[in-house]
Amino acid sequence: xxxxxxxxxxxxxxxxxxxxxxxxxxxxxxxxxxxxxxxxxxxxxxxxxxxxxxxxxxxxxxxxxxxxxxxxxxxxxxxxxxxxxxxxxxxxxxxxxxxxxxxxxxxxxxxxxxxxxxxxxxxxxxxxxxxxxxxxxxxxxxxxxxxxxxxxxxxxxxxxxxxxxxxxxxxxxxxxxxxxxxxxxxxxxxxxxxxxxxxxxxxxxxxxxxxxxxxxxxxxxxxxxxxxxxxxxxxxxxxxxxxxxxxxxxxxxxxxxxxxxxxxxxxxxxxxxxxxxxxxxxxxxxxxxxxxxxxxxxxxxxxxxxxxxxxxxxxxxxxxxxxxxxxxxxxxxxxxxxxxxxxxxxxxxxxxxxxxxxxxxxxxxxxxxxxxxxxxxxxxxxxxxxxxxxxxxxxxxxxxxxxxxxxxxxxxxxxxxxxxxxxxxxxxxxxxxxxxxxxxxxxxxxxxxxxxxxxxxxxxxxxxxxxxxxxxxxxxxxxxxxxxxxxxxxxxxxxxxxxxxxxxxxxxxxxxxxxxxxxxxxxxxxxxxxxxxxxxxxxxxxxxxxxxxxxxxxxxxxxxxxxxxxxxxxxxxxxxxxxxxxxxxxxxxxxxxxxxxxxxxxxxxxxxxxxxxxxxxxxxxxxxxxxxxxxxxxxxxxxxxxxxxxxxxxxxxxxxxxxxxxxxxxxxxxxxxxxxxxxxxxxxxxxxxxxxxxxxxxxxxxxxxxxxxxxxxxxxxxxxxxxxxxxxxxxxxxxxxxxxxxxxxxxxxxxxxxxxxxxxxxxxxxxxxxxxxxxxxxxxxxxxxxxxxxxxxxxxxxxxxxxxxxxxxxxxxxxxxxxxxxxxxxxxxxxxxxxxxxxxxxxxxxxxxxxxxxxxxxxxxxxxxxxxxxxxxxxx
Numbered sequence: 001x002x003x004x005x006x007x008x009x010x011x012x013x014x015x016x017x018x019x020x021x022x023x024x025x026x027x028x029x030x031x032x033x034x035x036x037x038x039x040x041x042x043x044x045x046x047x048x049x050x051x052x053x054x055x056x057x058x059x060x061x062x063x064x065x066x067x068x069x070x071x072x073x074x075x076x077x078x079x080x081x082x083x084x085x086x087x088x089x090x091x092x093x094x095x096x097x098x099x100x101x102x103x104x105x106x107x108x109x110x111x112x113x114x115x116x117x118x119x120x121x122x123x124x125x126x127x128x129x130x131x132x133x134x135x136x137x138x139x140x141x142x143x144x145x146x147x148x149x150x151x152x153x154x155x156x157x158x159x160x161x162x163x164x165x166x167x168x169x170x171x172x173x174x175x176x177x178x179x180x181x182x183x184x185x186x187x188x189x190x191x192x193x194x195x196x197x198x199x200x201x202x203x204x205x206x207x208x209x210x211x212x213x214x215x216x217x218x219x220x221x222x223x224x225x226x227x228x229x230x231x232x233x234x235x236x237x238x239x240x241x242x243x244x245x246x247x248x249x250x251x252x253x254x255x256x257x258x259x260x261x262x263x264x265x266x267x268x269x270x271x272x273x274x275x276x277x278x279x280x281x282x283x284x285x286x287x288x289x290x291x292x293x294x295x296x297x298x299x300x301x302x303x304x305x306x307x308x309x310x311x312x313x314x315x316x317x318x319x320x321x322x323x324x325x326x327x328x329x330x331x332x333x334x335x336x337x338x339x340x341x342x343x344x345x346x347x348x349x350x351x352x353x354x355x356x357x358x359x360x361x362x363x364x365x366x367x368x369x370x371x372x373x374x375x376x377x378x379x380x381x382x383x384x385x386x387x388x389x390x391x392x393x394x395x396x397x398x399x400x401x402x403x404x405x406x407x408x409x410x411x412x413x414x415x416x417x418x419x420x421x422x423x424x425x426x427x428x429x430x431x432x433x434x435x436x437x438x439x440x441x442x443x444x445x446x447x448x449x450x451x452x453x454x455x456x457x458x459x460x461x462x463x464x465x466x467x468x469x470x471x472x473x474x475x476x477x478x479x480x481x482x483x484x485x486x487x488x489x490x491x492x493x494x495x496x497x498x499x500x501x502x503x504x505x506x507x508x509x510x511x512x513x514x515x516x517x518x519x520x521x522x523x524x525x526x527x528x529x530x531x532x533x534x535x536x537x538x539x540x541x542x543x544x545x546x547x548x549x550x551x552x553x554x555x556x557x558x559x560x561x562x563x564x565x566x567x568x569x570x571x572x573x574x575x576x577x578x579x580x581x582x583x584x585x586x587x588x589x590x591x592x593x594x595x596x597x598x599x600x601x602x603x604x605x606x607x608x609x610x611x612x613x614x615x616x617x618x619x620x621x622x623x624x625x626x627x628x629x630x631x632x633x634x635x636x637x638x639x640x641x642x643x644x645x646x647x648x649x650x651x652x653x654x655x656x657x658x659x660x661x662x663x664x665x666x667x668x669x670x671x672x673x674x675x676x677x678x679x680x681x682x683x684x685x686x687x688x689x690x691x692x693x694x695x696x697x698x699x700x701x702x703x704x705x706x707x708x709x710x711x712x713x714x715x716x717x718x719x720x721x722x723x724x725x726x727x728x729x730x731x732x733x734x735x736x737x738x739x740x741x742x743x744x745x746x747x748x749x750x751x752x753x754x755x756x757x758x759x760x761x762x763x764x765x766x767x768x769x770x771x772x773x774x775x776x777x778x779x780x781x782x783x784x785x786x787x788x789x790x791x792x793x794x795x796x797x798x799x800x801x802x803x804x805x806x807x808x809x810x811x812x813x814x815x816x817x818x819x820x821x822x823x824x825x826x827x828x829x830x831x832x833x834x835x836x837x838x839x840x841x842x843x844x845x846x847x848x849x850x851x852x853x854x855x856x857x858x859x860x861x862x863x864x865x866x867x868x869x870x871x872x873x874x875x876x
Contacts, residue, residue: 164214166207166234169256169273174204174240176378183273192335194376195281195326199245203277207234207256219266220256227252231266233259243279250279250326280335281326285374285391290318290358295529297393298324304371304392308469310524310531311399315362319395322356323374330355337377339384342370342395349384351377363397370395400473401463402522402535406607409573409599410455416537416607422519425538427563427608428458430512434548435613437674441791445513450488453669455613457487457509458539462522464505471526473499473506476533478518480541482511498525512541515562542567544602547797549615549666549678551787552594554802555579555845557795558612559586563604573599573611579845586795590845594618595667595675615675618665619787619804625660625750626805626838632756634813634832640822642765644777644813646833647756654756654833655809659785661738664746673743681787682737683753684801684848685730686717687856691778694762695876699770702876705762708869709856717782719855727855728786728801728848739790753783757811761824763871765817775824777813782806785839786848801848809835 172180173193181191193201209218221231226244234256243252254277257270288296289309297307309317323336334353341348344362352374361370373389404416404426416426431445435453444451460483462473477483477495485491487509493499499506510520517540521533546558558569569587571578575598580588591598594616603609632654637643646654666675692707712718722731729737735752761775785805789797814828826832 164217164258165210166218166256166258166272167210168208169220169254169275170206170208171254171275171277172204172206173378174202174238176380178379178381181275183275189274190276190278190331192278192280192332194335194378195245195250195279201243201279203241203243203254205232205234205239205241205254205256206237207273209234217259218256219259219264219270220254221266222252222254224249224252243277245279245281248326250281252277278327278332280332280376282323282336282374282376282390283326284324285338285372285393286320286322286324287372287393287395288320288322289529290320292529292531293320295527295531297527299391299393302390302392304394306394306396308396308398308471308526309361310526310534311363311397312534317361317397319359319361319372320356321359321372321374323352323391335377336374337382337384337388338372338374339389340370340372340395343367345370351382361395361397363399368397368399370397396469398469398524400522400524400531400534401461402520402537403461403463404537404539405459405461407458408609409601410611412459413607415461420607421535421537423538424564424605424607425517425540426458426460427540427542427604427610428510428512429456429560429602429610429612430515430541430543431456432543432545433612437615437669437672444489445482445511447489450486450490452488454487454489456610457484457489457511459487459507460510460520460537461505461507462499462501464501469526471524473501474523474525474530475499475508476519476521476523478516478520478539480512480514480516480518481520481539482513483520484509484511510539512539515541515543517541517562542602542604544600544610544612545794546589546600546612547614547789547791547794548612549617549675549789549791550591550598550797551679551681551789551802551804552591552616552618553804553843553845554787554800555588555590555847556789556797556800557586557588558600558602559795560602561585563602567602567604570601570603570609573601575599575614575616591616593620593843595665595673597667597669597674615667615678617667617675617679618663619661619679619681620663620665621785621804621841622660622662622748625658625662627659628655628657628807628809628836628838630655630809630833630835632831632833634811634815634826634828636761636815636824637758642761642763644759644761644815644824645756646758646811646813653754654811655781655835656752656754657783657807657839658750658752659805659839661749661751662747664738664740664749666743666745673745676740676743676746678790679787680739680790681785681804682729682732682739683751684728684784684786685720685755686782686784686849686851687720687757688712688717688780689778690780691776692759693776694764694772694871695774695776696767696770697773697876699768703768703770703873704876705764705767705871705873707760707763707871712869713852713854717849717851719851720781721855724855730783751785755781757781759811759813761813761815761817767873771819772817773819774816774827775814777811779811779813781809781811781835783809783839784848799850801850803842803846803848805839806842807836807839809833 168182168185170180170182171191179193181189183189193203195201205220207218209215215234218234219231220239222241226246228242232239254275255266255271257266257272259266260270261267283300285299286296287307291312292310295309297305299305309319311317321338323333325332325336334351336352338357339349340359343364346360350357372393372395373384373391375384375388375390378388379385404421405412406414406416432443433456434441435444435455436451438447444454474495474497475483475493483493485493485508489511493508517538519536520539521536524531524534540563542560542562544558544560547556550556560567560569569578572589575596576589576591578587579590589600595618596616598614598616599611600614601609601611631648631652632646633649634644634646637645664676664679666673689709689712692710694705696703719727721727721729726732731737738749740746757779759777759779762772765772784803786801786803788801791797812828812832815824815826817824
């Protein structure tokens with residue numbers, strides 16, 4: 001019995017083989033299986049029918065050849081939107097509908113009748129003789145085919161008959177699925193993928209199509225070159241496309257839409273979805289020092305590189321981290337993430353979305369090494385994860401250390417503590433001594449060439465750069481200092497001198513050339529950048545003065561200034577003793593006998609004690625060759641005359657004395673003696689009149705006359721040289737004076753002297769008609785053997801005549817005058833000429849008293865008994 005349907009389009013929904021549950025969701029209860037005979041299909045009503053047998057095969061377009069047949073007991077649920085004609089009774093129980101199909105033609109029978117209607121998937125179709133009605137449109141049998149699986153394939157229906165929609169297009173990185181974009185869907189329309197080392201990248205394309213069976217109608221294509229493959233549809237779950245960067249092309253546009261024309265190509269008017277794919281290459285990771293931008297490094301490959309940055313005074317380093325990408329857009333940079341490992345970095349990670357990043361590195365717990373990595377954010381989590389870093393820079397924070405040496409008696413005694421380098425600082429003397437004892441004996445700081453024995457330079461060490469960092473040092477040197485490469489004051493270092501520290505660091509030697517205080521700074525030059533004053537130490541140069549060549553057993557003053565308020569001279573480290581209380585300004589040092597290089601010690605503070613080296617020359621006096629005799633006597637030179645003499649009767653001297661200098665020897669340094677040529681030694685004669693009087697007793701009232709020499713200048717001593725030009729020495733002949741011109745040792749040099757003073761009884765034998773009756777005269781003498789230094793007069797050193805021997809003697813000329821005979825007769829003790837039995841050695845540093853320039857010479861420059869200092873008369 002034939003079954004007919006209403007001519008109106010019937011929209012039916014069938015759950016084919018229970019593959020979908022759509023209809024189950026529409027009805028709370030599925031109806032029982034029942035024939036459609038005599039029934040009218042109502043809208044929104046479910047009907048159940050069975051397919052009796054399904055035969056599949058293949059044939060030509062015009063004939064059907066059945067190759068297999070099988071019974072299928074499946075249920076289709078059919079609904080209709082409008083009434084449908086009654087269904088005739090099916091022929092054969094359990095075979096309500098029979099469908100037979102091949103790749104070209106479709107026929108359906110109800111109850112054995114051909115060409116009536118059939119149900120495929122969720123559509124109800126009607127046979128119209130030679131065509132099939134689909135959604136009210138007539139199509140030929142030849143336009144409807146099944147796929148290789150035997151399923152009905154609506155994709156081969158004309159687009160005009162099938163309303164197909166591309167809901168979304170998804171492009172993703174198959175290696176990192178989290179990196180994907182979907183349009184529409186709110187995500188960016190550009191997908192950034194890391195460019196591989198082979199200049200390639202792969203993308204997967206997928207789309208959501210409605211209806212799902214029509215995926216073949218949804219097409220995609222890529223127009224740019226070097227995309228393999230360049231077009232396709234969405235029948236596969238994903239489409240893999242390899243992209244290759246050529247000629248710097250790294251952007252591709254994925255286009256997708258529905259093939260509405262049915263020509264198998266995605267035409268311009270059919271494009272509804274686009275996604276741009278951008279391959280991003282991290283070309284390099286760049287690091288630069290914020291404080292010295294010229295110091296930078298760039299990592300361009302996966303091989304890590306080492307880079308060194310200088311620590312600033314605050315104990316930190318600030319670096320600028322930058323990435324260079326292709327393309328160099330901010331959007332591309334936003335896909336590059338970075339991370340700093342090490343203790344401590346702030347911030348420690350981030351992206352380059354906002355451009356370069358500034359990171360502060362703070363070395364803690366001895367850590368000075370940091371690792372900066374950057375790479376493509378493959379999983380789009382905003383963090384540089386393991387395996388994502390492709391550029392690495394190992395950053396080493398370098399602490400440049402300028403270490404001043406502490407000094408204890410001119411020897412190094414450790415490093416000055418870091419916390420004192422810029423506050424208290426280091427100290428050294430102005431280098432005005434003569435360590436090398438050069439021919440000209442000029443100050444060391446004024447010489448050129450090596451200074452043998454130089455001991456007044458301050459060692460300052462430029463420590464090795466940690467980790468073997470590259471670069472070199474330069475120094476900023478204040479004007480009161482000079483710096484030398486060697487301890488003997490050779491190898492001048494200036495501000496332009498390049499110094500390479502080496503693995504063990506480098507020690508330079510600082511010299512004070514004038515008093516002052518300032519910062520010695522070290523500059524580190526690396527990668528074309530100059531780190532100015534990365535470390536510095538305050539260095540103060542103080543002045544000290546005092547004679548450098550002195551006789552033994554002498555006392556000289558040494559002064560210093562320009563150090564700390566509490567600085568002071570302390571007892572010499574070698575060869576002497578302070579005989580005045582220590583003071584910041586001065587100290588008097590008594591030197592031992594020598595020969596020795598004495599060391600006057602000046603203590604600035606607990607870290608700095610400097611020794612000034614002084615050549616102490618031995619003046620050794622013989623203990624046996626030492627005599628003094630007084631053969632003379634006080635007597636009248638001739639009867640009736642006023643002149644008194646003291647020489648021996650029959651000729652000879654009033655006094656004679658001699659001594660021997662057994663040795664004059666300077667300290668030996670190396671193979672040479674020092675200091676002897678700076679010694680000047682000889683005899684010094686002082687004299688004074690304590691009594692010079694004549695009495696006239698027979699005149700009334702009795703008179704006296706007093707000579708002008710008595711009590712002259714408050715009875716002070718007067719020089720008694722042979723000539724004024726020999727002052728302070730009595731004579732400059734070989735018996736009295738020694739003036740070495742070389743440093744050769746002198747042995748057994750004999751000195752001798754003699755004297756026979758003459759004086760007047762009175763200037764007037766008769767006064768007021770009375771002849772002199774008696775006279776009193778006492779003339780005191782003291783002889784010294786003295787030594788002084790001939791060097792420049794420092795702190796009055798030229799006036800220091802150190803006593804080594806002293807001899808005291810005197811002439812007494814008391815007597816009476818016989819008026820009848822004119823004879824003067826001595827009445828004093830002894831014979832009037834007497835003194836010490838020998839010279840007395842002096843070793844306590846006593847000096848010959850300094851007198852005025854007045855002397856008792858009989859001559860135009862001396863004091864005359866009668867003319868220059870006349871006698872005065874008075875009553876007794």
